Amino acid sequence: MSTTSQMLRQVTPEALDTLGSDDPAAQRSRRDLRRLHVAMRTLSIMTRAIGAEPNHSPLQILELGAGDGSLALRFAHRHASQWPRVSWTLLDRQDSVAESTLQGLRATGWEPIVVVADVFDWLSRNQQCAWDIVVANLFVHHFDGEELRHLLRAVSGVTPLFFCCEPRRNTTALIGSHLVGLIGAGPVTREDAVLSVHAGFRDRELSAHWPSQEGWSLHEYSAGLFSHCLLARRT
Numbered sequence: 001m002s003t004t005s006q007m008l009r010q011v012t013p014e015a016l017d018t019l020g021s022d023d024p025a026a027q028r029s030r031r032d033l034r035r036l037h038v039a040m041r042t043l044s045i046m047t048r049a050i051g052a053e054p055n056h057s058p059l060q061i062l063e064l065g066a067g068d069g070s071l072a073l074r075f076a077h078r079h080a081s082q083w084p085r086v087s088w089t090l091l092d093r094q095d096s097v098a099e100s101t102l103q104g105l106r107a108t109g110w111e112p113i114v115v116v117a118d119v120f121d122w123l124s125r126n127q128q129c130a131w132d133i134v135v136a137n138l139f140v141h142h143f144d145g146e147e148l149r150h151l152l153r154a155v156s157g158v159t160p161l162f163f164c165c166e167p168r169r170n171t172t173a174l175i176g177s178h179l180v181g182l183i184g185a186g187p188v189t190r191e192d193a194v195l196s197v198h199a200g201f202r203d204r205e206l207s208a209h210w211p212s213q214e215g216w217s218l219h220e221y222s223a224g225l226f227s228h229c230l231l232a233r234r235t
């Protein structure tokens, strides 16, 4: 196991990204991710970051790399009384949002929209759209260098508020990633968790890829034991 001082950022394709959405191993991994989000306290981290932000309705929210939409559903259960009208677009390359999740979102009064597309293709075709908030969880760490810069540039063109919650790249997170089997994670998640930490962020690495420091307030911080977040707000 490499130590923090040796941990240069390393982005490696993750197993989940190579599996079809109907592959049982992928379905298992998406269930594992739900438990991981509980362990990582992702919902509370999201709530603290954006839960008090917008004060108008309806809200247009875009989630990048939304996976099975289960985090959106938990967020909706927590916030629907405060934000009664939300249109939540779930964008992912894989079509993994179950009908029951969509029904759950609708039952809160929110309107889910599923987009199955590559994030770069889709954002390049939708730069004229405006979203009140763009969020991403365990997604931005898939990208590096010019691709990461390109992603954040495209995001900054369509929203005044961006929040992402990514793996933190440090020794604690690395140890945690080797222990995800203890919460029942299967082989795909056990492998991807370790890769994710190596591809994770620390310090001001996300801010350094944001297209402009001018006209934006950037708050990049560690959250909980395992997460690293960026909250970018247009000033």
Ligand SMILES: C[S@@+](CC[C@H](N)C(=O)[O-])C[C@H]1O[C@@H](n2cnc3c(N)ncnc32)[C@H](O)[C@@H]1O
Binding pocket: 016, 017, 033, 034, 064, 065, 066, 067, 068, 071, 091, 092, 093, 094, 117, 118, 119, 120, 136, 137, 138, 139, 142
């Ligand atoms: C680690 S999973 C996280 C899923 C979800 N956000 C969560 O936290 O449970 C990363 C997700 O990003 C999606 N993804 C990866 N590359 C993508 C791309 N270029 N465009 C759209 N989605 C992508 C994958 O299909 C996968 O669902």
